[in-house]
Amino acid sequence: xxxxxxxxxxxxxxxxxxxxxxxxxxxxxxxxxxxxxxxxxxxxxxxxxxxxxxxxxxxxxxxxxxxxxxxxxxxxxxxxxxxxxxxxxxxxxxxxxxxxxxxxxxxxxxxxxxxxxxxxxxxxxxxxxxxxxxxxxxxxxxxxxxxxxxxxxxxxxxxxxxxxxxxxxxxxxxxxxxxxxxx
Ligand SMILES: Nc1ncnc2c1ncn2[C@@H]1O[C@H](COP(=O)(O)OP(=O)(O)OP(=O)(O)O)[C@@H](O)[C@H]1O
Ligand SMILES: Nc1nc2c(c(=O)[nH]1)N[C@H]1C(S)=C(S)[C@@H](COP(=O)(O)O)O[C@H]1N2
Numbered sequence: 001x002x003x004x005x006x007x008x009x010x011x012x013x014x015x016x017x018x019x020x021x022x023x024x025x026x027x028x029x030x031x032x033x034x035x036x037x038x039x040x041x042x043x044x045x046x047x048x049x050x051x052x053x054x055x056x057x058x059x060x061x062x063x064x065x066x067x068x069x070x071x072x073x074x075x076x077x078x079x080x081x082x083x084x085x086x087x088x089x090x091x092x093x094x095x096x097x098x099x100x101x102x103x104x105x106x107x108x109x110x111x112x113x114x115x116x117x118x119x120x121x122x123x124x125x126x127x128x129x130x131x132x133x134x135x136x137x138x139x140x141x142x143x144x145x146x147x148x149x150x151x152x153x154x155x156x157x158x159x160x161x162x163x164x165x166x167x168x169x170x171x172x173x174x175x176x177x178x179x180x181x182x183x
Contacts, residue, residue, distance in 0.1 A: 006042040006162045008034055009063035009072035009129075011049065011056070013086050014136060017076075018050045025138040026075035033145050034073075040165045045069055051077045056089035064093070064129035070161035071152065072129055073145075076136030078121040086133050087120045094124030094131060098155070101132060101148050108147035109140065123148075128159050150174045 109116030
């Protein structure tokens with residue numbers, strides 16, 4: 001895939017942010033983190049939507065299948081409350097679930113807050129897109145991404161996505177030797 005076409009999806013799942021009852025800080029926080037992490041050129045595709053499973057599923061499909069985002073980050077709707085259904089929607093649209101991402105994000109998050117165990121966040125693959133759920137608290141975004149992002153570029157390689165390059169002073173991507181592009 002041509003690197004000039006790198007698209008990253010950002011979905012804020014929040015009833016109140018989608019209704020304008022508070023400013024969405026999650027979407028911008030995800031974009032700012034990715035802007036620091038990637039040196040490859042990329043463009044954002046951002047959405048702010050309600051906690052509705054069918055809407056979350058259709059938005060994930062749109063960003064994966066029509067927009068061609070190689071990475072889609074969601075924030076919000078991962079908890080135990082009735083309207084928290086982001087993991088269910090993610091699971092419904094994914095071909096494969098990558099349990100290790102969620103295990104690692106929760107383990108690291110527990111160092112920040114004991115309620116980290118309340119997040120049911122998952123990650124998975126739909127076609128050529130990697131989808132990662134993040135909790136709704138804007139501060140959780142960096143805490144979780146820092147924990148798993150080193151594995152993201154190689155994961156995207158493995159699903160035939162673009163070669164993502166990172167700023168090593170911010171986050172160092174790990175790729176096996178054979179998968180590294182020659183400088
Ligand atoms: N997108 C966001 N922008 C700013 N703050 C947020 C956002 N999402 C969540 N928060 C903050 O984190 C807290 C916990 O988020 P949580 O996802 O539990 O909200 P919620 O109770 O599901 O309601 P809603 O879906 O309306 O955001 C919120 O009360 C809010 O202060
Ligand atoms: N790193 C991190 N993880 C976190 C949190 C946090 O503040 N930081 N909040 C927890 C809380 S309080 C909840 S209820 C769950 C689910 O949040 P969500 O429904 O907003 O996705 O994420 C948890 N995971």
